[in-house]
Amino acid sequence: MDYKYFLTKFMCGQAAHVAATSLALIGFFNIFGSLFSGYLGTKYKMKYILAGLYASRALMIIVFLLAPKTELTFYIFSLFLGLTWLATVPPTAGLVAKTFGVRYLATLFGLTLLSHQTGGFLGAYLSGLFISYFGDYSWAWYLDILLAFLASIANFPIKEKAVAAA
Secondary structure (H helix, E strand, C coil): CCHHHHHHHHCCCCCHHHHHHHHHHHHHHHHHHHHHHHHHCCCCCHHHHHHHHHHHHHHHHHHHHHCCCCHHHHHHHHHHHHHHCCCCHHHHHHHHHHHHCCCCHHHHHHHHHHHHHHHHHHHHHHHHHHHHHHCCCHHHHHHHHHHHHHHHHHCCCCCCCCCCCC
C-alpha cells in the first residue's frame, strides 16, 4: 500500500504546513467558541445551543466538501470548526447540572465524556476501514454529516427542567 499516496490524497495536494496551521487554528478558535457558548448558555436554552452547534458542524462539512481545496479553504474551515470544537462542553455540562443537579455532576459528566471518547475511537476506526475499502475518506465525511444532523435533532426533545430536590 502506498501510504504517501493516501496522505497526499487526504491533504488534497496541500503541503504539510497547511495541516499544521489548520490544527493550530482549530485550537486557537476553540478558546473563543467555548467561551462564547458558555456565555450563550446564560441567555438561551442549552439544548438550542447544542442543536445549533451540531447543525453548524454538518453544514460546515458540506460546504468544505463542495469548496475548492485551496490553502485558504482549509484555513477558513479550520477557523469555523475551531469555533465549535469544544463549544459543546459548556452547554452539555450546564444541561447535565440543570437536569440532574450538581450532586452527581462529576459522575454523569464523566459518562458523557466516556461516550465522547467512544465516538472518537469509532470515528478513527471507521475512517480507517473506509479508506481501506473505498480508498478515501468520503464515507467518513458523509457519516459525520449524518451524525451531526442527528445530534442536532436529538437535542430538541430535551426538557430543560431541574429535578425536584430530595
